[in-house]
Amino acid sequence: MKHPNKKILVPIDFSSQSYIGLEQAYNLAKINNASISLLHVINEAGPLWTIYDEDEKIVVLDKLRSKILEFAHKVIKDEDFKLQVLLRKGKLCETIIRISEEHDFDFIVMGTSTADNIKKKIIGSNALRVVSEAYCPVITIKGKHFRNECNNIILPLDLTKETKEKVSNALHFARLFNAKVFVVSIVSMEDEFILKRLNIQLKQVEDFLTKGGVECSTDLIHCKDKSRSECLIDFIHKKHGDLIIITTHQQPFGIFKYFMGSFAKEIIHGVDIPVMSIVPRLQQNVASGLAGV
Numbered sequence: 001m002k003h004p005n006k007k008i009l010v011p012i013d014f015s016s017q018s019y020i021g022l023e024q025a026y027n028l029a030k031i032n033n034a035s036i037s038l039l040h041v042i043n044e045a046g047p048l049w050t051i052y053d054e055d056e057k058i059v060v061l062d063k064l065r066s067k068i069l070e071f072a073h074k075v076i077k078d079e080d081f082k083l084q085v086l087l088r089k090g091k092l093c094e095t096i097i098r099i100s101e102e103h104d105f106d107f108i109v110m111g112t113s114t115a116d117n118i119k120k121k122i123i124g125s126n127a128l129r130v131v132s133e134a135y136c137p138v139i140t141i142k143g144k145h146f147r148n149e150c151n152n153i154i155l156p157l158d159l160t161k162e163t164k165e166k167v168s169n170a171l172h173f174a175r176l177f178n179a180k181v182f183v184v185s186i187v188s189m190e191d192e193f194i195l196k197r198l199n200i201q202l203k204q205v206e207d208f209l210t211k212g213g214v215e216c217s218t219d220l221i222h223c224k225d226k227s228r229s230e231c232l233i234d235f236i237h238k239k240h241g242d243l244i245i246i247t248t249h250q251q252p253f254g255i256f257k258y259f260m261g262s263f264a265k266e267i268i269h270g271v272d273i274p275v276m277s278i279v280p281r282l283q284q285n286v287a288s289g290l291a292g293v
Contacts, residue, residue, distance in 0.1 A: 006034035009105040011096050011130075012068055013040070017111025017141070022075050024141050024274060025109035027148055029081075031176050034106070036076075037084040038068050041095045061087055093129040101135050108138045112268065128265060131277040132248055137169060139276045140268055150177040154236050154244040157185050157205065159197055166247050166278050167205060173243065173276075174214040181209055181216040182239045186228045195220070229266035236271055245276045 010025045012018050022038075029036050042064075052060060065085050072083055088095050100108050112127030131138045155170045174181050183205050185198045202218040209216040223231035236244060248264045268275050 006032050006106045007103065008032075008034050008036050009096070009100050009103070009108045010036055010038055011041070011092075011108070011110050012038045012071065014067075014071060015111070019071070019075065019111075020141050021109050021111040022072060024139065025107075026076050026081075028107070028109065028139075035082060035084070037086055037103070037105070038072055039086045039088065039096060039099055040064065040068055041092045042087060042089045043092075093126055093133070096130050097133050097135075105136055107136060108134055110138070110140055112140045112142050128268065131264075131268065132279070134279065137165075137276050137278045139274050141274050142269065142272055150179050150242040152239055152241050152243075153177075153179050153181045154232075154239065154241040155181050155183045155205075156232055156244070156246060157183060157198075157201060159194065159201070165280055166245055167208065169276060169278065170245050171209055171212045171214055173245075174209070174216075175212070179214075179242070181214055182235075182241070183209070183216055183218045184221060184232070184235055185219075186221045186223050186231050186235075188223050188228065190222075227266075229263050229270060232267065233270050236273065241271075241273055243274050243276060244271065245278065248277045248279050 006029075008025050008029055010018070010022050012022070022036075025036055028034065064087060068085050069083065076083065086099060088099060090098075096108065096110075099105075108130060110127055110130065127138075127140050131140060150173065153170055153174055155167070170181050173179065183202055185202060187194065187198065198220055202220065206216055206218050219235070221231055221235065226234070235241075244267065246264055246267055264277065268277070
């Protein structure tokens with residue numbers, strides 16, 4: 001087996017969604033020559049944990065590690081595939097984000113569920129919290145089945161601040177899966193200046209991906225009777241999308257960082273395909289320098 005050159009972090013809580021997340025991560029790891037680390041976060045303040053003395057905690061941690069590996073091997077049958085188990089104490093989201101940064105993971109892959117109440121829609125589920133604050137791309141899976149193939153990648157672009165990272169990831173995954181990239185911009189107004197800029201950007205991205213050896217197409221969709229997210233979800237279904245790559249944006253401080261843009265949130269909750277979310281480290285427009293990627 002080749003030495004892994006990418007590292008994937010998969011939070012495990014023994015739920016059906018973490019199982020699906022692990023399936024997707026394993027499929028990605030095989031193709032991407034990546035290693036997988038399984039992270040389980042222990043709530044130190046939980047009533048069950050506080051009843052153990054220090055010796056008992058050591059025994060519990062050993063049993064927990066075995067249970068995690070047993071859980072993982074239901075998905076990963078390859079005995080030669082190395083898995084690392086990380087047991088950490090702390091708050092769930094903060095710990096996932098901290099560990100991903102400390103160990104310099106390339107991706108986080110995790111299952112998520114639909115927001116069912118107004119509190120979750122405002123504050124965000126655990127997955128949305130990680131998506132909005134992580135320093136590496138996060139792949140979330142809401143559907144009930146993982147995807148073994150990735151033939152069609154959806155890449156939405158607008159005139160806010162897209163990044164080189166987003167287009168580079170589309171190129172990387174398209175090469176890995178021999179997939180086609182569908183680049184799309186969705187507008188709700190008839191502004192000639194904006195339409196001209198979008199067409200220029202779409203052409204630049206198309207040229208960049210084509211030069212990278214990836215088949216792609218571009219679409220500029222006029223959305224009048226629906227929201228942008230609804231139009232994009234319709235486009236995903238029409239093109240039989242297998243993966244969508246979106247950009248989320250960190251807010252600089254305070255409680256505002258817990259509010260993700262409604263567009264990104266609606267896409268993550270609204271589709272059953274994997275969603276790769278990228279928080280751009282450099283707020284640089286794609287059109288300003290794709291050749292340097």
